[in-house]
Amino acid sequence: MPMNYTYLRAFHEVASAGSFTVAAQRMHVSQPTLSEQVKALERTYGASLFSRRGRSVALTPLGDNLLDVTRRMTELEREAEQCLSSARDLTSGRLRLGTDAPIHAMPLLATLARRHPDVGLSLVSGNAEQVLSDVLEHRVDAALLSNAPADTRLFALPLVEDRLVAFVHRSDPLAARRRLRLQDLVTHRLILRELGSQTRRIVDHTLAGAGLTLGETIEVDSRESAQTAVAMRLGIGVGAESELSRDARLVALPIVGARMELTESLVCLAGRRQTRLISAVYAAAAPARRKPAKP
Template sequence: MTMNLTYLRAFDAVAEAGSFVGAAAALHVTQPTLSEQVKALERKYGVALFDRRGRGVVLTPLGHELRAISRRLFDLESEAHQCLADAGQLRSGLLRLGTDGPVHIMPLLAAFRERYPGVDVALSTGNGESIRAALLANEIDLAVIANVEADPRLVTAPLREGRVVAIVAHDHPLAEQDSVSPAELAAERLVTREYGSVTQRIFHEAWCETEHILDDIFQVDSREALHAAVAAGLGIGVVDEVELPGDPRVVRLPIDGLDLRVIESVVCWADRFDIRVVRAGWELALEIAARDH
């Protein structure tokens, strides 16, 4: 048997006001309507909730017991309303961000925290494939990732364009050059990222257009490991130029003749785009990109 909350609210208002007249005014209904709602509640359960005394009413023992319950219920309703109102006005809530390169998303994270201090922010990092998978699994709300594959379930907007470059140790013979050719790369050990890295995918797809073969490959599982390996002289690496930290131990070199463009984009589920906190993060990401370019 379901509870009619309209009847229960009428009861609660009468208990609060101590009269049907005051309760009707508080709920903006007529007194006969309110009286009928309370009587309907009493008839449904075969109980008496009020002792009618002239123009006033007094709660019965059962009425006192129900009043304690109805107050808890409507207090929780008010709390739920406030929770949703605060989230809708970005005074509270949670934005889950994900990225394949922390350097790309930190300005957004900092600006969001400053503009919406009441909203918590959680950040997940990984390679491009893992972050895209997390987005599709609804484990994050908004992602900043490179070279997003077309997907009708997602909406995307470009933020910046860069390129993949080679990096060599500062004392490597190639470090004195202005750029490096595919033939020169093929003659060296190449330090690459793991499967799932967008940087690695961009380089691999471009390399397949050449006639050269890479015979000596050293694979690592993070950009930090790749950078450390190159600095130690273990080979030549390929990285997104924006993700290369300032380090005198390594030198960056453009790679001749390959299309190695990196397009960093903000991405979210199409059906979550109108959620207030997601839209706020999206718009701020575009605002920062426009300001920085």
């Protein structure tokens, strides 16, 4: 049968104090209430835990054995309280952060490390599809995610607004232009992220909406690989403007004829938003929105 912990606590306090009256004062309950709780425990198991001698009580052998148990339970309860208190005060624990844009995640990690030095930090990166799955499957506590879906399971705080730009090698004739058209993307070799990335999803959707078909492409699995490929003159890249490296070999060009923008948001499961650890992440995130420049 289920154990009644209220009755066990009543027994423990009386056994420790050696008196129903003293135990009742310590627990801030009436003496009759405490006495009835102990009697209920004895009735439930058909056992005698105390030998009552006037106003004083003495433990029976069974009661003495049970006191050993409740002492251990009390100590474990104290340890549990300390464990939870340290989580509340952020003096322990580990935060698992996911991201599809490490360049935006690093400042957040730096702020968290400074504010909560006792909390362990780990960062998992991947494309938007992978990161979203990590959030939904509890593999990460929160994530920085591009164009987070409208999903009642999620809480999302928009942080950075960005736009997609093309980038070419500085020796490429296209670098002399001030901007590129959508048609330019399909008449030159494109360096594109893999299916599942938000960048690839936006490019595919935009070109399809304009009735354009991709030409020759090279598919890579990271923004760093895309930028390296362009730096090696393998084609034209497309990526978020804020994530473009300062490599002197690369020239960024706005893309006209389409609206290709994305919003980087801090995302977590809605049901976990108010936990102490995740609340600290949102407090550390800069709420200011950065809007993309006009093409």
